[in-house]
Amino acid sequence: MPTLSVILLTHNTGEIIKDVVRQLDKAADEIIVVDDLSEDNTTELVRKTTKKAKIIRHKLTNHGEQRNIGYARATGEWLAWADDDEVWSDELVEEVKKVKELDGYGYDGFELLFRTPVLGGVIEDEWHLRLFRKGKGKNTPSFHTTVEMTAGSKISKIKRGHVLHLKWEGAEAWLKKHIFYSKMDVDSYLERGLKVSPWKMLAMFFIVFLKRLKLVKQGPAGFVWALAASTSWIFKACFLIEARQKRQNHRKTK
Numbered sequence: 001m002p003t004l005s006v007i008l009l010t011h012n013t014g015e016i017i018k019d020v021v022r023q024l025d026k027a028a029d030e031i032i033v034v035d036d037l038s039e040d041n042t043t044e045l046v047r048k049t050t051k052k053a054k055i056i057r058h059k060l061t062n063h064g065e066q067r068n069i070g071y072a073r074a075t076g077e078w079l080a081w082a083d084d085d086e087v088w089s090d091e092l093v094e095e096v097k098k099v100k101e102l103d104g105y106g107y108d109g110f111e112l113l114f115r116t117p118v119l120g121g122v123i124e125d126e127w128h129l130r131l132f133r134k135g136k137g138k139n140t141p142s143f144h145t146t147v148e149m150t151a152g153s154k155i156s157k158i159k160r161g162h163v164l165h166l167k168w169e170g171a172e173a174w175l176k177k178h179i180f181y182s183k184m185d186v187d188s189y190l191e192r193g194l195k196v197s198p199w200k201m202l203a204m205f206f207i208v209f210l211k212r213l214k215l216v217k218q219g220p221a222g223f224v225w226a227l228a229a230s231t232s233w234i235f236k237a238c239f240l241i242e243a244r245q246k247r248q249n250h251r252k253t254k
Contacts, residue, residue, distance in 0.1 A: 002103050003029040004096070005076030005134075007067050010043070011036035011060065013084040016166060021049040023088040027096045028052060028080070032070040036060040042084070062188055064145035068138055078104070080131040081139070085167035086114075092161025096131065099158070108136045108153040116165040118174075119221040124212070124229070127157060141188060171228075182235035190243055198237040205233035 006028040010017060024031055033055045035043050046053050058069055067081050078100060082088075088096070092112065099110060109132035116124045129137075129147045137147045149155065168174070189196050209230040215222035 002077040002100050003075065004078045004080060004100050005030045005032055005070075005074035007032045007034065007070030007074065007079065007081040008046075008084065009034050009036070009063060009066050009070075009081075010038060010046070010084040012038045012040045013042045013045075014040060015045070017042055017045050017084055018049050019087050020082065020084055021046055021053070023090075023093055024082060025050040025052060026090075026093045027088070027100075029076055030054060030074065032056065032073050034058055034066045034070045036066070062141055062145070062184060064139035064141040067145065068141070071134075071138065074134070077134055078131065079134050079137070082130070082163075083165075085165060087164045087166060089161045089164065092158065092163065095158045095160050099131065104133060105156070106154065107156045108133045109147070109149055109155045111155065111157045113158070113162040114165050115162045116168075118168050118229075119171070119225050122215060122218050122221045122225050124215060124225065125162075129155065130163075131158070141192070175228075178232055179235055182232045183239050185232075186236050186239040186243060189240070196240060198240050201233045201237040201240065205230050205237075208233065 004027060006024050008020070008024065008031055010033055013020075021031065029052065031046075031050060031053045033043065033046055033053050035055060035057050037057055037059055043055050043057075046055065054073065056069060056073065058066065060066060070081070071079055080096070099105070104110075109129055111127040112130045114126045114128055116126070118124060129149070132147060132149065132153075135150075136153050137149045139145045140148055209226060212226035212229060215226045
């Protein structure tokens with residue numbers, strides 16, 4: 001039967017990591033932990049929770065590169081990735097095991113349903129590509145990373161079960177993190193020489209906001225979250241404009 005390697009990124013996660021790893025352990029043949037030099041007992045808890053863990057300590061540059069480091073060490077025919085605050089439901093575990101047993105039903109990748117509790121009870125449902133055949137995908141080298149699949153890859157959705165995205169530490173903490181990652185994404189774009197338009201980023205704000213408008217059904221908090229969770233594209237546009245202005249000013253002073 002084909003095997004599954006799960007790439008798990010960690011950083012000072014604490015006790016919650018045990019719930020994450022217990023569920024992954026039920027489906028995975030190996031768990032590649034890429035740890036951002038945690039200063040607490042995160043890696044020790046991982047080792048105590050599963051015998052399948054291989055731990056790599058590597059300073060975070062961006063999430064995409066961390067995951068690609070894990071993929072390079074993975075031995076499974078199938079790859080999945082998870083963050084240290086994401087718990088797979090029992091139903092999802094069983095569906096992933098079926099994907100392994102039947103070698104993907106003829107597909108190369110699968111999207112998983114994510115459920116995120118925010119703002120005192122608003123639940124946001126989103127689909128993310130997180131499970132794919134080895135050699136068919138890799139992560140983009142950025143903080144808010146996605147999986148790039150090879151041309152012609154067949155993608156499906158696992159419609160039973162979900163991933164519970166646990167970590168919500170309040171609006172202020174979320175906003176600070178959101179701004180930080182947006183700036184890091186822009187720095188990554190510039191370092192790689194990508195030609196990214198601020199106009200495109202602003203357009204993405206409206207596109208993402210419209211997709212989230214269904215959350216209005218959950219009341220005012222749902223509308224606020226739909227708006228707030230789309231703002232990373234506004235932040236990115238601001239940081240990109242500022243960075244380009246600084247470069248222009250630097251050239252003028254030479």
